[in-house]
Amino acid sequence: MVKRTRWASLLLTAVLMTITAACGTAPVTETAAKPSEAAGTKVEVKTEVKKPEELKTVKFSEVIRSIFYAPHYVAMHKGFFKEEGLNVDMNTAQGSDKGAAALIAGVADISLVGPETAIYIYNQKGDKTLKIFHQLTVKDGSFLLSRTKLDNFKWSDLEGKSIVGWRPGSAPQMVMSSMLQREKVKADVVTNIASPAMAGAFTSGKGDFIQVFEPIASSLEKEGKAYYVAALGQAFGTFPETSYVATADYIKSNPETIQKFVNAVAKGTKWLNTASPDEIAEALTPFFEGTPKDIIIQSIDRYKKQDTWPAVPEITAEQFEILQKMLIENAVLKPEQKLPDMGAVVDMSFVKNIGKGK
Template sequence: MLDKRLGRRQVLQSTAALVGAGALGSAWTGPLFAQGKLEKPKVTLAVGGKSALYYLALTIAEQKGFFKDEGLDLEINDFAGGSRSLQALVGGSADVVAGAYEHTIRMQARGQEVQSFALIGRGMQIAIGIKADRADKVKSAADVKGMKFGVTAPGSSTHMLLIYWIAKAGLKATDVAAIGTGAGASVVAAVDKGEIDGVSQTDPVVTMLEQQGAIKVVVDTRTMKGNMDVFGGALPAASLYSTSDFVKANPNTVQALANAIVRANQWLQKATPDQVADTVPAGYLLGDRELYKKAFVNVKDVMSPDGLMPDNAPETCLKFLTTSDPAIKGDTIKLGLTWTNDFAKKANEKHKA
């Protein structure tokens, strides 16, 4: 134990020595270098479909104790999809959301300021698949009129990708039915029971259904190349976001959250599939560890390495939204208010300290 009588310089030197000796387990500098007293140590975070690889950095930060290292007492409430977690933020039952960046743009269009401050996914990481027994009849998006698709929740990113895809073929959102199936084993069950004709989902479910031969993937944004092919650039996906008022009123708390997520992002860049599978809750593996590992490899390319928003990614997202949602007028959106790299930059500096 460090003697409380030691001066600041001695404390820092002693901590550095412990880090160098491996006593702290990593080069992360820890709370001695924290940005100041947390305005709100107990934080409630909402997420939609936490078991999905789409939110893997959140799970890693939780399981590895990164939030606790920042002095945070984090309560995570898991909902069926991203639209539900956004509702929790708007309703006041959540302080922060781990959800798609696109919701910050949607909320601004509705007159509410919401800001993303730490990116989890730099690519969308969602795929659309058609049930194998119907896939041969689908030559283009125009052929899915009247079909039922399993999405995490209506209004979520999985739903928006579906709408975007069919809109480019001249169909309306009402030409297909979006059925909320969540993001885990319930999706597989819906396919098996014939309740849906296709899915717009994240991994590991997509990889599982592919491996079973249950679906044929027709749109795939699980790689950066896939994002380029579908959107023409990187489309920012999961991120930590909150109301602009919360971010302004609680900068130290927001910084602590960003620190934990960036640390998890960096851990994932070096982690092996086995290390990831060992860290997540057993239920996330869907009963097939090897499949989960394969799914992680499939999507690792689109996981953010540093929590930073890529250049031009907000513009790509806005274009995606204006195509899929006529209510969003691109010329009225101030993208600069929907995200900030300030906290992620400081988090990366902290890691290098």
């Protein structure tokens, strides 16, 4: 169970990282001699080369590296952020708690995290509030794999078994917990293994099942170390799992930057829905070095089949209600802490302006 004190501790222990961006070049003046209509005379013509528009650097923190967030990587690779005048300086936090802490500490401008973090921070009643401004995914992105091949998998097959899962209070952990409750199944979910070490722990013999994101799921299958049994996103249904979040102060001070950021990601999603598998694999390969092309293609296909990325990246009141209900169900949010107005931590005005203006 995530305790409020745990969040306070994490926020106080955020590690500062200072990132600087390079500036553009200075204007260049060319001087040329041009014959005039009067014979034997020359006129000096000065032509000023326009200075390229300087890109604004945005310090960005992603929760983990996964093909689940493909629209963002597409926007980076295809230059959609640069088209909007932004340079995205990205790092991987390895957890929504750490991504939120980076925002509070000021070492990240925007984080891609579970939207529940905004609710947790709001209930801390601290100096800063986080606001969700773009809903990237509306399904859980994890897949359940088995150590042994199972035909006609049923959730009851997990009874009494061990599952290598995610940290307590994280979105995938809560989805798994809620699925087990829904199916009335008791299983031992291991939640104390750091996300980068989960696959290694499983292949070393830990657990009967493992819950992982792509491309790790497809990679374990291809290596013959695990067998696919279920997609948590399809099984659980609509759930606002991953959002772009910034502090309310940053959004207020940088509305144009937020709008440009949202526009770029929207372009990435649109491109992803029309591009060929080969084109998508080419765009994502730089972010998943060493991952074979067929694994990337299979990963994208799985996420597309469960309608992971909404055409309109908006967290609705209904989705926000689903989120809070799950938080209460998993005892990480007290009923009296439930937010009656999602406007306290949500600002969808930028999403509504996608495609307008520029």
